[in-house]
Amino acid sequence: LQDLKGQKHQKAPQIPSQFSPGERFAMKEALKGAIQIPTVSFSPENLNTTALAQFGEYLQTVFPTIFKTSFIQHEVIGEYSHLLTVRGSDPSLQPYMLMAHSDVVPAPEEGWEVPPFSGLERDGFIHGRGTVDNKNSLMAILQALELLLNRNYIPRRSFFIALGHDEEVSGYNGAQKISALLQARGVKLAFIVDEGNFILDGFIPYLKKPFAMIGLSEKGLINLRLEVNMSPGHSSAPPKETTIGILAAAVSRLEQTPMPNMFGSGPLKMTLQQLAHEFPFPANIILSNLWLFGPLVSRYMERNYITNALVRTTVALTMFNAGVKVNVLPSVAQAVVNFRIDSAQTVQEVLDLVKNIVADDRVQFHVLTAVDPLPISPSDSQALGYQLLRQTIQSIFPEVSTVVPGICIGNTDSRHYANLTAGLYRFNPLYMTPQSFRSIHGINEKISVQAYETQVKFLFEFIQNADADQEPAPHQHEL
Numbered sequence: 001l002q003d004l005k006g007q008k009h010q011k012a013p014q015i016p017s018q019f020s021p022g023e024r025f026a027m028k029e030a031l032k033g034a035i036q037i038p039t040v041s042f043s044p045e046n047l048n049t050t051a052l053a054q055f056g057e058y059l060q061t062v063f064p065t066i067f068k069t070s071f072i073q074h075e076v077i078g079e080y081s082h083l084l085t086v087r088g089s090d091p092s093l094q095p096y097m098l099m100a101h102s103d104v105v106p107a108p109e110e111g112w113e114v115p116p117f118s119g120l121e122r123d124g125f126i127h128g129r130g131t132v133d134n135k136n137s138l139m140a141i142l143q144a145l146e147l148l149l150n151r152n153y154i155p156r157r158s159f160f161i162a163l164g165h166d167e168e169v170s171g172y173n174g175a176q177k178i179s180a181l182l183q184a185r186g187v188k189l190a191f192i193v194d195e196g197n198f199i200l201d202g203f204i205p206y207l208k209k210p211f212a213m214i215g216l217s218e219k220g221l222i223n224l225r226l227e228v229n230m231s232p233g234h235s236s237a238p239p240k241e242t243t244i245g246i247l248a249a250a251v252s253r254l255e256q257t258p259m260p261n262m263f264g265s266g267p268l269k270m271t272l273q274q275l276a277h278e279f280p281f282p283a284n285i286i287l288s289n290l291w292l293f294g295p296l297v298s299r300y301m302e303r304n305y306i307t308n309a310l311v312r313t314t315v316a317l318t319m320f321n322a323g324v325k326v327n328v329l330p331s332v333a334q335a336v337v338n339f340r341i342d343s344a345q346t347v348q349e350v351l352d353l354v355k356n357i358v359a360d361d362r363v364q365f366h367v368l369t370a371v372d373p374l375p376i377s378p379s380d381s382q383a384l385g386y387q388l389l390r391q392t393i394q395s396i397f398p399e400v401s402t403v404v405p406g407i408c409i410g411n412t413d414s415r416h417y418a419n420l421t422a423g424l425y426r427f428n429p430l431y432m433t434p435q436s437f438r439s440i441h442g443i444n445e446k447i448s449v450q451a452y453e454t455q456v457k458f459l460f461e462f463i464q465n466a467d468a469d470q471e472p473a474p475h476q477h478e479l
């Protein structure tokens with residue numbers, strides 16, 4: 001990172017992150033409008049393309065300055081994804097990239113307090129699918145840039161804004177194509193910031209204070225289809241076992257047999273060590289001495305289903321299909337199992353374990369998706385992306401005293417850009433509680449107007465901070 005190694009740069013003048021009442025009203029209305037467009041991804045083959053096209057047009061109407069600025073190039077990739085290239089004034093600075101996605105997972109209306117595509121504001125919250133995952137980020141990035149441009153901002157450091165349209169179902173037509181295009185253009189990035197981790201509040205018992213966790217890596221992924229085939233027949237004289245029974249037993253064995261606890265490897269150790277001083281006695285001593293107390297901590301992490309996901313490959317049965325009629329023995333039964341692979345394992349190792357656990361030759365396996373865990377991005381004092389995130393978190397959230405590296409348990413589009421940079425960071429400048437965590441892909445997803453404004457503010461400062469000289473990173477304990 002050449003600009004961190006002693007080159008003399010002028011500090012960019014900071015445009016204060018203060019917005020007028022009119023701007024604040026317009027920004028929340030813009031987010032509501034984005035939520036109202038049902039850009040749902042059902043499967044890689046089934047996206048709401050009408051809504052995606054409408055969403056692209058919508059962006060141009062709410063952010064007019066971005067799309068008419070001479071130093072910003074706009075390209076549509078894979079029909080519905082968007083790539084903005086914001087040319088900075090100093091070509092010696094390596095560019096970076098901000099990412100978000102426009103598609104959302106389906107949202108059947110049952111259980112929602114307000115219709116999921118209404119974008120209704122109630123009690124200070126904007127409700128709807130995509131308010132946290134991930135139209136908030138997409139709109140906040142563009143909103144911050146629009147506001148900066150309206151204040152005559154010209155960046156020193158070039159940056160890209162990559163907005164995928166199929167993140168929820170693979171990213172193959174969006175992020176992967178943008179990545180290939182940039183690679184063909186010879187682009188190398190200083191770092192990338194994508195969705196993923198948050199400011200976590202209430203996830204760890206005894207830890208009263210919220211802390212920011214920046215995702216240095218993400219778990220791997222396997223979507224595995226299990227299938228059992230037999231001759232169909234009359235249900236009045238069934239064989240001892242049916243396709244459904246065999247398959248149900250196989251997936252049940254998978255669910256009941258946890259993958260090995262891999263505690264002690266990967267970014268989790270860094271998370272706990274850097275968080276240790278936030279805990280009361282004796283947890284602070286225990287976490288500072290994982291060489292001794294590792295086994296104790298590892299068992300403790302298993303007790304809660306979210307922290308359990310940090311110590312092992314998880315197994316989730318997500319689809320099950322068989323049967324066409326009440327009195328016909330089905331010839332085929334299929335299930336899909338979604339694995340999130342621990343940093344210390346590979347796709348192949350998990351598949352080998354799965355075959356041993358199922359241990360039934362009548363069950364066939366078809367790998368639908370397979371991604372190894374992502375490399376661990378740097379978080380040292382020279383890691384520009386990490387330090388910029390840290391600096392901006394400290395400025396926007398002064399009450400958050402600890403910023404720690406961690407792992408993202410979900411998958412993100414950033415994985416498609418590993419060819420362009422070693423610095424992939426997953427962080428949303430938002431508070432996340434266990435309750436709001438359940439709303440992601442669940443029901444009653446919502447964001448407070450204040451939290452959204454803060455996200456815009458964060459990006460408004462982050463973009464400017466990326467232009468400025470970097471101070472040496474202070475030691476974590478001095479914060």
Ligand SMILES: CCCCCCCC/C=C\CCCCCCCC(=O)N[C@@H](CC(N)=O)C(=O)O
Nearest residue numbers: 167168169196197203271306409410411412413
């Ligand atoms: C000691 C620290 C405790 C930490 C607790 C961890 C709390 C986890 C909080 C948030 C994780 C939320 C994960 C968001 C992932 C979002 C991305 C997403 O939904 N991706 C999809 C689609 C895809 N690209 O595969 C997914 O299925 O993962």
Ligand SMILES: [Zn+2]
Nearest residue numbers: 133134167195
């Ligand atoms: Zn997402």
Ligand SMILES: [Zn+2]
Nearest residue numbers: 105133168441
């Ligand atoms: Zn998602």
